[in-house]
Amino acid sequence: MTVETKVTEFANYINGEWVPASNGETFDIVNPANGQIAAKAAKSSLIEVEQVVKSARETYESGVWSNKSVVERSQVLLRFAAKIQEHANEIIYLEGISSGGTIRKLAGADIMQLAMTLKDTADYALKYEFVEPLPVVDYVGASRSEIVREPLGVVAAITPWNFPLILAMWKIAPALAMGNSIIVKPATNTPLGTLKLAELAIEAGLPPGVFNVITGPGGVVGEALVTHPQVDKVAFTGSTEVGKKIMSLAAGTIKKVTLELGGKSPSIVLPDVDFETAIPGILFGVFFHSGQVCESGTRLLVHDSIYEEVVEKLAAASSKIKLGNPMDPATGMGPVVSKHQMETILSYIKSGLDEGARLVCGGKRASGENLDEGYFIEPTIFADVTNDMKIAQEEIFGPVLSVIKYSTEEEAIAIANDTIYGLAAGVWSKDITKANQIAGKLKAGTVWINDWHAFRNDAPFGGYKQSGTGRELGKRMFDEYTETKHIHTSLASEIGQRKSFGLIF
Numbered sequence: 190m191t192v193e194t195k196v197t198e199f200a201n202y203i204n205g206e207w208v209p210a211s212n213g214e215t216f217d218i219v220n221p222a223n224g225q226i227a228a229k230a231a232k233s234s235l236i237e238v239e240q241v242v243k244s245a246r247e248t249y250e251s252g253v254w255s256n257k258s259v260v261e262r263s264q265v266l267l268r269f270a271a272k273i274q275e276h277a278n279e280i281i282y283l284e285g286i287s288s289g290g291t292i293r294k295l296a297g298a299d300i301m302q303l304a305m306t307l308k309d310t311a312d313y314a315l316k317y318e319f320v321e322p323l324p325v326v327d328y329v330g331a332s333r334s335e336i337v338r339e340p341l342g343v344v345a346a347i348t349p350w351n352f353p354l355i356l357a358m359w360k361i362a363p364a365l366a367m368g369n370s371i372i373v374k375p376a377t378n379t380p381l382g383t384l385k386l387a388e389l390a391i392e393a394g395l396p397p398g399v400f401n402v403i404t405g406p407g408g409v410v411g412e413a414l415v416t417h418p419q420v421d422k423v424a425f426t427g428s429t430e431v432g433k434k435i436m437s438l439a440a441g442t443i444k445k446v447t448l449e450l451g452g453k454s455p456s457i458v459l460p461d462v463d464f465e466t467a468i469p470g471i472l473f474g475v476f477f478h479s480g481q482v483c484e485s486g487t488r489l490l491v492h493d494s495i496y497e498e499v500v501e502k503l504a505a506a507s508s509k510i511k512l513g514n515p516m517d518p519a520t521g522m523g524p525v526v527s528k529h530q531m532e533t534i535l536s537y538i539k540s541g542l543d544e545g546a547r548l549v550c551g552g553k554r555a556s557g558e559n560l561d562e563g564y565f566i567e568p569t570i571f572a573d574v575t576n577d578m579k580i581a582q583e584e585i586f587g588p589v590l591s592v593i594k595y596s597t598e599e600e601a602i603a604i605a606n607d608t609i610y611g612l613a614a615g616v617w618s619k620d621i622t623k624a625n626q627i628a629g630k631l632k633a634g635t636v637w638i639n640d641w642h643a644f645r646n647d648a649p650f651g652g653y654k655q656s657g658t659g660r661e662l663g664k665r666m667f668d669e670y671t672e673t674k675h676i677h678t679s680l681a682s683e684i685g686q687r688k689s690f691g692l693i694f
């Protein structure tokens with residue numbers, strides 16, 4: 190069975206209208222499951238960047254959205270969630286033909302999470318402290334003071350290809366809830382679903398111009414948004430390399446920036462581990478979405494007393510993961526996103542072999558029925574990896590697990606923290622007290638004990654060290670999408686009560 194594709198051209202979505210690139214240029218979107226062109230999208234230039242920023246800015250300043258009450262805005266978010274559920278099949282199709290995500294992931298996780306994020310954000314926004322009155326303090330005299338949170342203005346969201354919709358929604362939902370306008374610049378492999386989201390938001394009652402999508406190369410469109418003086422904030426998810434560039438480019442206008450970047454997350458297996466849950470859990474942690482998850486548990490640290498047993502069990506369980514057409518519900522692992530990504534992963538596998546790691550399973554492009562034309566890589570496990578090897582230090586972003594041996598808990602913690610990244614970490618053990626003690630020593634924004642990829646909307650997500658700055662999700666996410674203003678009103682009616690004026694008079 191092959192995935193059916195139809196080549197359609199997608200324009201930008203600006204001010205509620207479809208706007209092609211003014212020079213008529215497009216780029217191809219390739220279905221990674223079969224290597225065929227699935228669609229084309231507008232290759233925008235600086236002309237469209239100016240147009241989209243102007244539209245977002247004017248809409249923001251008009252107050253048509255920013256001046257609405259939080260109740261009204263929350264109601265639109267709820268209607269937007271309903272629209273996503275109504276149009277789930279179309280969204281799944283658009284994501285499926287471009288990202289290579291399996292139908293099990295798209296239907297079973299993505300759609301539900303998109304709707305839940307909107308619903309939870311709508312709810313948290315109603316409870317957010319937009320105005321916080323401060324207590325009276327002697328040294329400022331009789332006065333009333335309050336801290337007010339106001340929208341930032343225009344937010345630019347720059348998103349990656351691995352979870353194009355969820356990672357866009359983590360920015361869209363809080364930005365809209367707080368009254369901002371937003372421009373999303375999706376990755377060039379996967380803009381289709383995000384364009385659909387913008388259209389659905391308007392159908393749900395969002396005024397045109399509040400949520401816009403512009404497509405095109407990161408080095409042109411992305412950089413122009415990051416340096417644009419009329420953009421107030423950049424919310425970026427992507428590689429650490431591009432994150433560094435964005436941070437330095439944003440300095441020119443002192444733009445607010447949140448960065449969700451790469452990872453090389455360690456997962457520590459203690460000797461008392463429960464194999465029945467840990468083996469499938471570890472593999473889910475690293476092979477879900479073909480390993481293209483920023484917080485994947487890619488470095489597995491196993492106690493020497495159980496090392497070989499764990500390696501054998503992992504290899505045996507890996508052989509049960511079914512690769513195939515992502516739109517087939519029987520498929521557990523689909524292709525990686527592109528030919529380029531496949532080649533990068535294969536070169537990392539070669540470097541593991543060159544550096545002396547022991548290949549336990551996988552290690553090559555997968556072949557067979559429904560696989561030959563697509564960019565599939567076999568689930569790959571390396572044993573005898575040392576933490577200084579390239580495959581243990583660099584983010585591969587593919588289905589490759591590096592298994593490292595340790596003999597003491599202190600050593601495991603030291604290896605776990607010996608990385609430039611700090612996005613996630615994990616511990617597998619029946620001893621919950623010990624696992625929690627270890628969790629406290631791991632330098633990572635999220636620590637999972639006996640689990641992986643367990644997200645919740647009320648828990649902040651983000652990285653220590655070079656995995657990023659700022660947090661998404663959680664009830665404090667709105668702080669990242671608002672400005673803070675202190676308003677002080679003096680209640681001192683007589684000049685004699687104004688002690689501070691006496692400093693000069």
Ligand code: NAD
Pocket residue numbers: 347348349350351352356374375376377405406407408410411412415426427428429431432434435449450451452482483484584586612652656657
């Ligand atoms: P990428 O950094 O190459 O691209 C991300 C986005 O940035 C794309 O939209 C791209 O067009 C744009 N971009 C590229 N160059 C730019 C520039 N100079 N200026 C502005 N924008 C630019 O990342 P990717 O390959 O799309 O995604 C994979 C990476 O994303 C991995 O490193 C992964 O770990 C990371 N990621 C992190 C998280 C997280 O939450 N921490 C989540 C998913 C992915």
